[in-house]
Amino acid sequence: MRLPQPRGPLSATLVETLRRSQDGVQPGPDDARTADVLHDHDLQLSLWMCYELHYRGFDDVDDTWEWSPDLISWRRRLEDRFLAGLRALAPTPAVAPEAVPDALADLVAADDGPSLAGYLQREATLEQFREFVALRSVYHLKEADPHSWAIPRLEGRAKAALVEIQADEYGGGRVERMHSELFRDVMRALDLDDTYGHYVDRAPAVTLAVTNTISLFGLNRNLTGALVGHLAAFEMTSSLPNRRYGNGLRRLGGDERATRFYDEHVEADAVHEQIAAHDLCGTYAKAHPDAAGDVLFGAAACLAVEAEFAGALLDRWGLGLSALHTSALERTA
Known part of the structure; x- marks a missing residue:
């Protein structure tokens, strides 16, 4: 690259x-x-x-x-x-450490961001789905890597919980089951270039912000609480959208190999949801009471940035425009 x-x-x-x-x-x-x-x-x-x-x-x-x-x-x-x-963008109230898992559930339940998954399931054209996948590749081709920065900063039950989640993300040691590799199957099925970083030049700012948010939390040790909170929100809001993405791709002709990435997340993230909220974030907050607010902030930031990403795509498509970024040279051509 x-x-x-x-x-x-x-x-x-x-x-x-x-x-x-x-x-x-x-x-x-x-x-x-x-x-x-x-x-x-x-x-x-x-x-x-x-x-x-x-x-x-x-x-x-x-x-x-x-x-x-x-x-x-x-x-x-x-x-x-x-x-x-x-x-x-994501203000969060103070919360007692023992209340963090319930507070995470409340945040997720209150999330009212635009339904990008519903649109992709029922209405998106094949070209719009291709744009969605191209933009998501900025993150999904390094899926799990940003959250893995937390592993050496945790201990005990919280560390074990994160490793359990990440082991699934990395396919349990099997290359063909790594989530980043499964996403490559989606890209190939849609005739997209699956080279790492290929679509960065076509990614709008908010698409980059999705990945930058996780990197910001992951590369700054003082934001470890926000990083684990972000992962929890990511896992707790994943199963239903991925079911819709998979159904949308099937509607557009995608076969079992093309949809396996999404189908895999439906099952895996339903399990990860409880591990992330209780074993990871709950345990971390009790061990680091001063960071309980950071956990909720990370979760709220995840939901808010994802909502901005979804809204940006839906706004562009609603106007009949491409969601991909165009350079100044292209705009003046």
Whole structure:
């Protein structure tokens, strides 16, 4: 994977800097800002590039940039803006540690985000489903990896619970059952390029924000509570949408291999829901009472960002437009 096309002054300066050998050069200005950080293309792409250095990196970037003090400092300033935006979007009340599992269930029950899954099940065209899958590939081709940052930070029952969930995500050691590999089957069935990171240049800011939220929580140890809360919300809201995604793809002609990714999540995430809420988050909150609010914040942030993602796709499709991002060059062609 090579560096993506910039979308503004932040990402342009970052791309230019990362193409050099590391020599202590500051990445550049960070004063460009918008009120809505989730839809800020320049901010989200810049953060995604910074975070990707900790995953697989880029073919045209020196690997030593991963821990450049200048780059980490610059990233931190972007993260402060992103985190402030997430906290404003997903305010959460104080809660007693022992009440965390019930509070998570209440958050999920109160979630009234737009039903992207219902639209894909009943109304989406084949091209719209292809766009959905292409955009989701930004996360699903590294599914589980961001949440795995929490494993070395947990202990006891909470650690065992997370490992149990992640073992299923990674296919129990069988490559063909890894969820990221099952998603590749979906992409191939829809004639999409399943190369890691291929659709980043076509991903709107809010699509990048979905993955950036997990990376933000995962790469900052002080946000471990938010990371496990995010995973819990992700698992607790997964089974029904995935059933609808699978049925939608079958409606459009998808066979058993094409829909296996979604069918697998219907069963697995129904089990993961209880493990994540009680064994993982409940145990973690009791061991770290001061982080109980962080757990709920992570869950609320997950629901809020996913709702923004769903709304963005439905808005574009409702206008008869593609949900994929178009570059400035394409818009002026």
